[in-house]
Amino acid sequence: MRIVFWTGFWVFLLDQATKYLVVHGLNLRQLGEIDVFPPLFNLRMAWNYGINFGLMAGDNPLTRWILIAVALVISGAVMWWVHSDPAGRWQQIAAGLLVGGALGNVIDRLIYGAVADFINVSCCGINNPFAFNIADIAVFIGAFGMVLLPSVKKPS
Numbered sequence: 001m002r003i004v005f006w007t008g009f010w011v012f013l014l015d016q017a018t019k020y021l022v023v024h025g026l027n028l029r030q031l032g033e034i035d036v037f038p039p040l041f042n043l044r045m046a047w048n049y050g051i052n053f054g055l056m057a058g059d060n061p062l063t064r065w066i067l068i069a070v071a072l073v074i075s076g077a078v079m080w081w082v083h084s085d086p087a088g089r090w091q092q093i094a095a096g097l098l099v100g101g102a103l104g105n106v107i108d109r110l111i112y113g114a115v116a117d118f119i120n121v122s123c124c125g126i127n128n129p130f131a132f133n134i135a136d137i138a139v140f141i142g143a144f145g146m147v148l149l150p151s152v153k154k155p156s
Contacts, residue, residue: 003089004082007096008103015104015134019116028118039122046131047114061113068109071102078146085151094145101138108135 022028022043034043049063075098081087082095108115117131 001079001083001092003092004079004096004099007093008100009096011097011100011134011138012104012107015101015138016107018134019104019108019118022118023116039127042120042122043118044120044131046117047112048117049114064109064113068106071106075099075102081146087151088149091146091149091151094142094149096142097138098142098146101135101142104133104135105139 023045026034026043028034028043028045032045036042049060050067078095078098082092087095105115115133115135117133117136119133120128120131122128
Protein backbone atom coordinates (compact mmCIF):
# COMPACT_ATOMS: atom_id res chain seq x y z
CA MET A 1 0.00 0.00 0.00
CA ARG A 2 3.03 2.29 0.27
CA ILE A 3 3.28 2.51 -3.49
CA VAL A 4 -0.40 3.50 -3.69
CA PHE A 5 0.04 6.13 -0.98
CA TRP A 6 3.18 7.74 -2.40
CA THR A 7 1.93 7.70 -5.99
CA GLY A 8 -1.35 9.28 -4.85
CA PHE A 9 0.50 11.81 -2.70
CA TRP A 10 2.77 13.02 -5.52
CA VAL A 11 -0.07 13.14 -8.06
CA PHE A 12 -2.21 15.12 -5.61
CA LEU A 13 0.66 17.51 -4.85
CA LEU A 14 1.55 18.02 -8.54
CA ASP A 15 -2.10 18.59 -9.42
CA GLN A 16 -2.69 21.15 -6.67
CA ALA A 17 0.63 22.92 -7.34
CA THR A 18 -0.08 23.30 -11.07
CA LYS A 19 -3.61 24.51 -10.39
CA TYR A 20 -2.36 27.09 -7.89
CA LEU A 21 0.37 28.25 -10.25
CA VAL A 22 -1.96 28.59 -13.22
CA VAL A 23 -5.09 29.94 -11.50
CA HIS A 24 -3.36 32.30 -9.07
CA GLY A 25 0.28 32.71 -10.15
CA LEU A 26 -0.42 33.23 -13.85
CA ASN A 27 -3.82 34.79 -13.05
CA LEU A 28 -5.58 32.57 -15.57
CA ARG A 29 -8.76 33.08 -13.54
CA GLN A 30 -8.85 36.69 -14.79
CA LEU A 31 -7.05 36.35 -18.13
CA GLY A 32 -9.11 33.37 -19.29
CA GLU A 33 -6.49 32.12 -21.74
CA ILE A 34 -2.76 32.10 -22.40
CA ASP A 35 -1.31 30.86 -25.67
CA VAL A 36 1.78 28.83 -24.79
CA PHE A 37 2.55 26.94 -28.01
CA PRO A 38 -0.42 27.59 -30.31
CA PRO A 39 -2.29 25.69 -31.55
CA LEU A 40 -0.84 22.59 -29.89
CA PHE A 41 -0.69 23.63 -26.22
CA ASN A 42 -2.59 26.47 -24.58
CA LEU A 43 -3.95 27.36 -21.17
CA ARG A 44 -7.71 27.94 -21.15
CA MET A 45 -9.52 28.51 -17.86
CA ALA A 46 -12.59 26.34 -17.49
CA TRP A 47 -14.56 25.73 -14.31
CA ASN A 48 -16.05 22.25 -14.53
CA TYR A 49 -19.12 21.90 -12.31
CA GLY A 50 -19.88 18.43 -13.67
CA ILE A 51 -17.89 15.39 -14.66
CA ASN A 52 -15.80 14.81 -17.81
CA PHE A 53 -16.62 17.04 -20.76
CA GLY A 54 -19.04 19.04 -18.63
CA LEU A 55 -21.57 16.23 -18.22
CA MET A 56 -23.93 16.86 -15.29
CA ALA A 57 -22.74 20.47 -15.34
CA GLY A 58 -24.67 23.11 -13.51
CA ASP A 59 -23.78 25.26 -10.57
CA ASN A 60 -26.00 23.27 -8.23
CA PRO A 61 -24.66 22.79 -4.68
CA LEU A 62 -26.31 19.36 -4.47
CA THR A 63 -24.46 18.17 -7.59
CA ARG A 64 -21.20 19.44 -6.11
CA TRP A 65 -21.66 17.43 -2.90
CA ILE A 66 -22.85 14.33 -4.77
CA LEU A 67 -19.75 14.43 -6.97
CA ILE A 68 -17.52 14.87 -3.92
CA ALA A 69 -19.20 11.86 -2.26
CA VAL A 70 -18.90 9.75 -5.42
CA ALA A 71 -15.18 10.56 -5.75
CA LEU A 72 -14.56 9.66 -2.10
CA VAL A 73 -16.53 6.40 -2.38
CA ILE A 74 -14.66 5.42 -5.56
CA SER A 75 -11.32 6.26 -3.92
CA GLY A 76 -12.24 4.14 -0.90
CA ALA A 77 -13.38 1.28 -3.13
CA VAL A 78 -10.12 1.37 -5.10
CA MET A 79 -8.11 1.31 -1.86
CA TRP A 80 -10.17 -1.63 -0.58
CA TRP A 81 -9.77 -3.46 -3.91
CA VAL A 82 -5.99 -3.06 -3.94
CA HIS A 83 -5.77 -4.10 -0.28
CA SER A 84 -8.02 -7.16 -0.57
CA ASP A 85 -6.85 -8.43 -3.98
CA PRO A 86 -3.05 -8.31 -3.97
CA ALA A 87 -2.02 -5.92 -6.68
CA GLY A 88 1.19 -5.92 -8.64
CA ARG A 89 3.48 -2.89 -8.63
CA TRP A 90 1.97 -1.35 -11.77
CA GLN A 91 -1.58 -1.86 -10.57
CA GLN A 92 -0.65 -0.18 -7.28
CA ILE A 93 0.76 2.77 -9.23
CA ALA A 94 -2.46 2.89 -11.26
CA ALA A 95 -4.49 2.91 -8.05
CA GLY A 96 -2.37 5.74 -6.66
CA LEU A 97 -2.87 7.73 -9.86
CA LEU A 98 -6.63 7.27 -9.68
CA VAL A 99 -6.95 8.10 -5.98
CA GLY A 100 -4.52 11.05 -6.08
CA GLY A 101 -6.30 12.55 -9.08
CA ALA A 102 -9.76 12.02 -7.61
CA LEU A 103 -8.75 13.66 -4.33
CA GLY A 104 -7.18 16.57 -6.22
CA ASN A 105 -10.50 17.27 -7.92
CA VAL A 106 -12.35 16.85 -4.60
CA ILE A 107 -10.21 19.62 -3.11
CA ASP A 108 -11.09 21.87 -6.06
CA ARG A 109 -14.79 21.29 -5.48
CA LEU A 110 -14.36 22.09 -1.79
CA ILE A 111 -12.30 25.26 -2.38
CA TYR A 112 -13.73 26.66 -5.62
CA GLY A 113 -17.07 24.86 -5.95
CA ALA A 114 -15.87 23.44 -9.29
CA VAL A 115 -12.84 21.71 -10.78
CA ALA A 116 -10.20 24.03 -12.24
CA ASP A 117 -9.40 22.81 -15.77
CA PHE A 118 -6.79 24.65 -17.81
CA ILE A 119 -4.83 22.41 -20.22
CA ASN A 120 -6.03 22.71 -23.81
CA VAL A 121 -4.44 20.65 -26.57
CA SER A 122 -5.39 20.94 -30.24
CA CYS A 123 -3.81 19.50 -33.34
CA CYS A 124 -4.01 19.11 -37.04
CA GLY A 125 -6.63 21.78 -37.73
CA ILE A 126 -8.99 20.44 -35.08
CA ASN A 127 -9.86 23.00 -32.41
CA ASN A 128 -10.42 21.17 -29.13
CA PRO A 129 -12.95 23.11 -27.04
CA PHE A 130 -12.27 21.13 -23.87
CA ALA A 131 -9.75 21.70 -21.08
CA PHE A 132 -8.47 19.29 -18.44
CA ASN A 133 -5.92 19.14 -15.62
CA ILE A 134 -3.27 16.87 -14.12
CA ALA A 135 -5.84 15.12 -11.91
CA ASP A 136 -7.98 14.27 -14.95
CA ILE A 137 -4.98 12.71 -16.70
CA ALA A 138 -4.10 10.71 -13.58
CA VAL A 139 -7.67 9.45 -13.09
CA PHE A 140 -7.90 8.41 -16.74
CA ILE A 141 -4.58 6.55 -16.76
CA GLY A 142 -5.22 5.08 -13.30
CA ALA A 143 -8.67 3.76 -14.23
CA PHE A 144 -7.34 2.07 -17.36
CA GLY A 145 -4.42 0.65 -15.41
CA MET A 146 -6.69 -0.76 -12.71
CA VAL A 147 -8.74 -2.56 -15.35
CA LEU A 148 -5.99 -3.65 -17.72
CA LEU A 149 -3.10 -4.49 -15.42
CA PRO A 150 -3.24 -7.91 -13.78
CA SER A 151 -3.38 -8.39 -10.04
CA VAL A 152 -1.03 -10.73 -8.25
CA LYS A 153 -2.75 -14.09 -7.89
CA LYS A 154 -2.65 -15.75 -4.49
CA PRO A 155 -1.22 -19.28 -4.56
CA SER A 156 -3.96 -21.90 -4.21
